[in-house]
Amino acid sequence: MSAVRISSDLMGVLAARRSQARFRIGVAVAMLAGFGSTVGWAFAFGWVAVYMGLQLAEHLLLHRRDLSTFSSLVLLSTNAIVFGAYGAMGPVMDGSWGLACGVVLMCGGLLNTALTSQKSLQAFVASAWPFAFYLGAMPFAALAVGAEGHHAVALAISAALIVGCTVMIWRSAARALIAEGEARARAEAADAAKSAFVAMVSHELRTPISAILAGAVEAGRAEAAGARASNLELIESSARMMRTLLDDLLDLSKIEAGKMGVEVTPFDLRRLMLETVRFWAPEARRRNLRFRVEGARRVPTWVEGDPTRVRQVLNNLFSNALKFTDSGSVTLKFAASPDGQATLSVIDTGPGMDAAQVGRLFTPYGQASDSVARTHGGTGLGLNISRELARLMGGDLSVESAPGQGAAFHLKVSLPAAAAVSAVDATQDRQGLRLLIVDDHEVNRRAFTLILQAACDELAVAHDGVEALERLATQRFDLVLMDLNMPRMGGMEAVRRLRAEPGPNQATPVIALTASVAPKEMAVCKAAGMSGFVMKPVEAKELFAAIEQVLSEARATVAQTA
Structure with missing residues (x-):
C-alpha cells in the first residue's frame, strides 16, 4: 500500500x-x-x-x-x-x-x-x-x-479510570478539531463565494457604466433627433440597471443585518398585476414567447400588504423566466384561499433544473450553475432576496422544476381583502413652486435641478445644513429637499433646528433624500420633523409623487386649522 x-x-x-x-x-x-x-x-x-x-x-x-x-x-x-x-x-x-x-x-x-x-x-x-x-x-x-490486595484493586481501578478519561479527552479533542476544520472550510467557501460575487458585481457595474459613458458621448455628437433619443434611451436603461443592482445590494445587506421590513397598506392587486404584465410583455414579444395570465377573474381588487415588495418579487420571477426561456410560454397564475392567502405562480417552459441546481437556487452569492452569470449576467441575489421578502410578508417562495420540464415559482403571501382607497394624484404640472435643494454633492444638485426646473418659479440650492438654515431664516420656500448625510451639519440636525426656531419656514414641508426607507429610519426622520421621504437614486415620477403628497397634506393641515 x-x-x-x-x-x-x-x-x-x-x-x-x-x-x-x-x-x-x-x-x-x-x-x-x-x-x-x-x-x-x-x-x-x-x-x-x-x-x-x-x-x-x-x-x-x-x-x-x-x-x-x-x-x-x-x-x-x-x-x-x-x-x-x-x-x-x-x-x-x-x-x-x-x-x-x-x-x-x-x-x-x-x-x-x-x-x-x-x-x-x-x-x-x-x-x-x-x-x-x-x-x-x-x-x-x-x-x-x-x-496489599486492596491496594492492587485501587490501583487497577485508577488505571481503568485513567484509560477511560484519556479516551474521553481524545474524543473531545477530535470533535473540536473536526468542528474547527468544518468551520474553516465553510469560512473559506464563503470567502470564495463573496470574492466571486464581488467580481461579478464589478462586471455588472462596468456594463451599464460603459453604456452610459458611450451614450453620453454619442448624444453630444448626434445631430439627428432620432439618434439622440436612442442614445438617451440607452443612458436611461443603463441607469435603471445600476439602480436595480444597487437596490439588490442594499436589500441583501438589510436582510443579513436583520433590518429589512415590510409595510401593510391597502393597494390594488389587480392593477399591480396588470402593470407588471404590461411592463414585461414587450420583452416576451421580442423573444417570441407567449405571455399568459390565468385566474385573473379571481384576483381581488383591493388587498392589504406591501405592494412594492410584491411587485419586486414578481419582477424578479418574470426576469428569470424570460431570461432562461428560449421558446414556449411564460404564465402568471393566480390562486387564493378564503383565509386571505394568495398564490402568484410564474411558470415557464425553459430548460428546467435538477435537484442540485434547485438546492443552490435560493442561496446568496449563488446561481443555478457557474455558467449562468457568464451567459445571462446578473448577481444571483434576486431569488434569495425574493424568498426573504416573501417570508417577511407572512408567506414563502418555492419552486418546482425538473430537467427539460420548465420551472414553476410559487409566491405565497398573506393578502387579506381591504377597502378601496383613492390614489394620490402624482403630477408634474404643479407650477409656481419656491423650492430649496440641500445636498453636498454637485452632481445631485444638478440632477434635481434638471428634474424640477420646469415645475418651479424659484429654485435655490444649498451645500449643507448650515447654509440651508441661513437661507431658510431669510427667504420663504414652499418645499425643501434635504439630504441626510452632509458635512458641517446633516439634514436631520438642520430640520430639528428649523422646527425649533421661529421663522418663515418653521412649518415648511421637508422631504428627506435618503438611501434607506426602512421603518426605523423613517420613524427617526418623522421624529426630527421630516414630512416625506424619497429614496436615492431618485426617479422623476417618484419625486413628483412625493412632492404632491406632502404639499397636499400641508394644504389639508392648513384647511383644518383655518
Missing part, C-alpha cells in the same frame, strides 16, 4: 510527529537524568540508545514519504512500547517508588497520545494500547513488590 492511500488524518499525525522530534529527544534526555537512578543507569543508557535509534529510523522513513498505513501504525506502536518500557522497569528495579514513577510516566504517555493523535482513531489506538497494557500490569507489579 502506497503512502498516498494513507488517510489524511493519519498523515496529519505523522506530519505532527516530524515537527515534534526535538521535543521527544528532549523528553528522553530528561527521563535519563531524572529516572536513571530509579531504573538503573545501565538500563537507562541502553534504553536511551534504543529510543534515539528509533527516532532516527522514524525520521528517515517519514522523510521518504513512502510508508503504508500498516507500517505507519507499527511505527507508532513500537514508539509507545519502547517509551513505556522505561516506566515498566520502575517496580522491577526500585520497588514501590519505581512503581509510582512508572505509573506517572504511563499517564503522561497516554495524555500525550490523546493530544497528538488528532482526528485519527487508528493512530490513537496504535499509540495508546501499549500504555494501557503497561498500566493494566501495574497492579500485578504492585502485588509482586509487597502491596
